[in-house]
Amino acid sequence: MKNLIKLLSVLQLTKDQPLTGYISSGIKLHETPSLAEHHYTTILMAYLIAQKIKEAGGAIEERKIILMTMIHDLPELFGGDISAPLNRKYPDLREYKNKIGERAIAMLASHMDEPTRKEFVALHQELNAGATDEAVVCKIMDQMDHQLFLEYHNHKLKYNQGSRDYRPDFFENHIIKLAEKIKDAKTKKVMADFLTEFRDNFFDQGFQGMSVLME
Numbered sequence: 001m002k003n004l005i006k007l008l009s010v011l012q013l014t015k016d017q018p019l020t021g022y023i024s025s026g027i028k029l030h031e032t033p034s035l036a037e038h039h040y041t042t043i044l045m046a047y048l049i050a051q052k053i054k055e056a057g058g059a060i061e062e063r064k065i066i067l068m069t070m071i072h073d074l075p076e077l078f079g080g081d082i083s084a085p086l087n088r089k090y091p092d093l094r095e096y097k098n099k100i101g102e103r104a105i106a107m108l109a110s111h112m113d114e115p116t117r118k119e120f121v122a123l124h125q126e127l128n129a130g131a132t133d134e135a136v137v138c139k140i141m142d143q144m145d146h147q148l149f150l151e152y153h154n155h156k157l158k159y160n161q162g163s164r165d166y167r168p169d170f171f172e173n174h175i176i177k178l179a180e181k182i183k184d185a186k187t188k189k190v191m192a193d194f195l196t197e198f199r200d201n202f203f204d205q206g207f208q209g210m211s212v213l214m215e
Contacts, residue, residue, distance in 0.1 A: 007111035013077055021081035027153060035073055042145040043069045049194060058187035061134050068127050068138040074108060075101025136181050140191060143175050154206040
């Protein structure tokens, strides 16, 4: 119990660790969500998309997807994600980012009992490998939470990226490409429908909360 409470105490840092990678997109530091906030909405998204996949008869482990989204960005707990844009531009830098993340995971895992530690580390490794449908869906939900956050902040209107806007290429070449890796046909169809709906009716449209509430 002593180790558990130590771990829970450290995890309070998620409430104060900002997603600093947004700064490169023009989002101001006071506007950035915390790691905990990002995890919360990503987990809800993962739960809801898992229900859609199950309704469609897709072969997916709902529990695994939810657990993966709960821990997916914990490697950034002690340094944020400001290096994310550079990681994509210079892939060799990922080695150094991954080392920091692996140490963070190892430190957190050291406060867990053996069964929990094994599952925690295995989930982290499976997510990093990105070879299972659950890992791919988790990665997509992670990216889509970022996309919806940018819509919430009316990113296009506020920061006027114009012809230099990175988002369309990123959406097509990263998020759509991720969905193509899904093996189960029914799961892949649900994710394709989800991404198509976002691209056609929500992308670069700004926050639509009031419109939804007034329907």
